[in-house]
Amino acid sequence: MITLKPQKLKVLFATSEAHPLIKTGGLADVAGALPIALQQLECDVRVILPAYGDILAKYPAITALTEIYLSGIPGKVTLYATHLGESNIEVLLVEHYSAFSRNGNPYLSQNGEAWPDNAERFALFNKIIRLVALDQAQLDWKPDIIHCNDWQTALVPALLKLVPDAPPCLFTIHNLAYQGLFPQNAFNSIGLPTELWSPYMLEFYGQLSFIKGGLVFADRINTVSPQYAKEIQTPEMGCGLEGLLKHRRNVLSGIVNGIDDTVWNPETDQLIEQRFTNKTFAQKKINKSALQRLYGLPDKADVFMLGFVGRLVEQKGVDLIIEFLKTIKNRPVQFCLLGSGDNTLQDMLKKLAEENPAQIGVNIGYDEAIAHQIEAGSDAFLMPSRFEPCGLNQLYSLRYGTIPIVHNVGGLADTVVNATDKTIADNTATGFVFGEPTVKAFNQAIIRAQNAYRNTPIWLKLVKTGMNADLSWRSSGQKYLKLYQEILEESYDRALIYRP
């Protein structure tokens, strides 16, 4: 008897960034880790990503696979192949001389403004993804499912809906605030089928909305935490798209991100001064001392060290941190920040550090190693975000025994258990959660945390629970796999119903 080996599920994972090739935020962390978790769950995954100049400079030995000519696009598009980090997952890199070969940030020019041709650049990327999805790119590989992420890949579900028998799509929202909005003339210049220009499709109050391609046309939509999936159906957090999301609520769900244990693991982390585990937690203080030296702060073991890493934008509640920093003079508190973003916020933070150099360290920039050192060296981590789809730093903090102090929103609410008498007693507490994004509530949460820090047995309970939590991509990967399987089953059912 011949037994047929079940075919691996073929997934095309479309993204505009993936760690370690290119990263501006959390999407890159997800795209660098979820495909690996899916491969371990027996999926055949390929990632597709623009070949930005910085990637080609960093990985010069990549292989050219094929050349593609698109009507209306001058020059050729070359598909290159490389791998995702140390894994053997193939990354298809889409190269085009004028769209992607420039150096720097994928989305912004040197002056911090969106590249003026972003609509054209990412429309080109989406058209190539469509060809790969339909096995029309000479790769001899037909994916079963297309997983699109954020606005930069959101036209794909719309383009595929126009093709009979196209594979189904999952669209993941990593941050609804970024929608890919462009003036109406961009719709014409990128040559989209005219029937897509409608408020029920890609039009959003007279503008072209890339993200609506995903929200209207994807077979399923998910976001990066169950709580954020609920929040985006409300006017407060729906960014004008709450009506559409509510309409599609039956196909909308949330899956919390995992963390990449090969990158964020205090036991093996080569970027920190002293590696440690739950059992050798006392050694964490060596990292605190190293962090104090790095930021030129007095080397004091018993001071309460707070950390922050992230984009300096309103979303992250940086204004609340600034107000808090004004109150710490002569309290046994130090603070280390790494981030970049809004110029006004940057200037305010630099000024505070100049005025109080013994307590406040500010580093404006982007630096992977320092991000790890802050996670390893801080006692607690501040995340007063106004909204937070999932958030990764609170997860890294849990892993590094650094207690998160977070606003009760989105993924922060889903992943941090507030310390109360009850949760401390039943060993579920992992951090400090505050209800309203106000200076008062935030300060109170920090005071609660500081009091707990002075009570070593309680603090160590929180540390232990956080460090032991299952934050792996494996469990999130299983949820994605289940979602893919549901999508496929639905699409088979549809095909059967519509077959003449």
Ligand code: ADP
């Ligand atoms: P978002 O995607 O909204 O920026 P997340 O918390 O989901 O926020 O992910 C941010 C990721 O980017 C984390 O891995 C964080 O450590 C990293 N990061 C943000 N800013 C910096 C920085 N200045 N230097 C190093 N890493 C940073």
